[in-house]
Amino acid sequence: MKRIDLRSDTVTQPTQKMRDAMYNARVGDDVYEDDPTVIELEAYAAQIVGKEAALFVPSGTFGNQLSLFTHCNRGEEVILGEDSHIVTDEVGAASVIAGVQLRTLQSNKGELNPADVKCRIRREEEDIHYPSTGLICMENAHSNGRVISIENMKSIYEIAKEKCVPVHLDGARVFNAAAHLNVDVKEITKYCDSVNFCLSKGLCAPIGSMLAGSKKFIEKAKKKRKLMGGGLRQAGFLAAAGLVALKEMKERLIEDHENAQLLGKELSKIQGIKVALDYIHINMVFFDMSDTGYDADQFVEEMKEKGIIINPPENGSLRFVTNYWVSKEDVDYVLASMKEILSK
Structure with missing residues (x-):
């Protein structure tokens, strides 16, 4: 009897082409930055989402939490939806790893109200009691299955730029969002400073996610990735499957x-x-x-x-x-x- 697994797209198996690519992958020690397949994957991933650089990480939760850890100082505040994956499904990691406070907003089917975001941004110099807002997070596609409009993302991003607050996108399924909107994924990711997206799930790679952003951000994130235990060695075997995922499975x-x-x-x-x-x-x-x-x-x-x-x-x-x-x-x-x- 054939097994049909509808629990999640996380249950996907790698394709035969991925298995072949993993078997034949050229590898090196990625902590020394000499794994050629990881280098190729990171360059390609950055290119397709319109960012300067990217970093291979073990999972989507790892990528999101690494972003918070890199963007924020301890004790700062992160504005995001109360139903976002970072809040509901990442084991309270923001308090443990980045040491930040999550300031949650009620969403409208996953979409944040820009006016609500604007009035929640705080600066410690405004009042001795305030923490500073260190980051705003959006999620697209949302884990409730809906895709957030580009107009909504643009409005929030413009507010963030006005207030000099960075924006992170949990884009675990951002290619699904792009497919639904029928746009190039860069039309979504241009409204964030960093983005995490999964190579697994619908793209079928066995493991791994990418965190992309500016070169300066990724350089800082690389050291923090090491601190979190994410400094992998011959990771090219996994990166090879990720390359197939990004090149052949999105469409x-x-x-x-x-x-x-x-x-x-x-x-x-x-x-x-x-x-x-x-x-x-x-x-x-x-x-x-x-x-x-x-x-x-x-x-x-x-x-x-x-x-x-x-x-x-x-x-x-x-x-x-x-x-x-x-x-x-x-x-x-x-x-x-x-x-x-x-x-x-």
């Missing part, structure tokens, strides 16, 4: 989006299932099946028996994530299986 992300749209549309036709159709911008489908009256834990187990791996509900909502290894035929099978289970 096909729209296929995952189309499969998610199909999945969401057909799920919404099943009695008792409520699909957040307006959230399907990329490869994520969120839905509530509580009105079916079917026990959620039993549903997860019965789907597993049919070879479909899913996560249990979180806050009453289930999430299915399409990816390179989930075909349209797989989507059809998932839908048929759900109808069979729920018809009992």
Whole structure:
């Protein structure tokens, strides 16, 4: 029986071309800066997002936290959405690593109100009680599945420049965002000073993310990466897969989006299932099946028996994530299986 894994796009396996590239990779000691494949990956990654330099890091969380650690002084404040990945899913690392305070704002489906951002920016010289705002963070695509408009990013970036505050973009799925907006990714990343983006997830590399920004920022980040334990040695084996991911996998992300749209549309036709159709911008489908009256834990187990791996509900909502290894035929099978289970 084929296994269809809809838990996340983090479950993707590397393609055969990635495996071949890893096997044949030219490597060196990256801490000594003599791994040719890592050097190539960092140069290419910086180029495609329109930044001066880039740094290979183990994960998206590592890249985000390294950015906070590099941009900010201890005790400073970071403005970001209360539902952002840095707040909800990075283990409170900002307090441990960068030693910063997170000043969260309520978002509108992941989008921050520029006026709210502007009035939250603080400077310690304005009042002895204030911490300084050290950084503003945005997320695109958002982990709720929606893509933030370029206009919103531009407005916040202009406010930040006026106030001399840097902006970091959590762009774990920024290429999904670019595919949804049908723009070159640089049209998104020009409205941030640093950006973290994943080579894994929808791009299928087995491990790794990139942190990109100015040469000065990356030079500073490189030392802090070493402090965090991210100074890898013969990392070219991993970088080789990352190069394939960036050169060959970005353009096909729209296929995952189309499969998610199909999945969401057909799920919404099943009695008792409520699909957040307006959230399907990329490869994520969120839905509530509580009105079916079917026990959620039993549903997860019965789907597993049919070879479909899913996560249990979180806050009453289930999430299915399409990816390179989930075909349209797989989507059809998932839908048929759900109808069979729920018809009992």
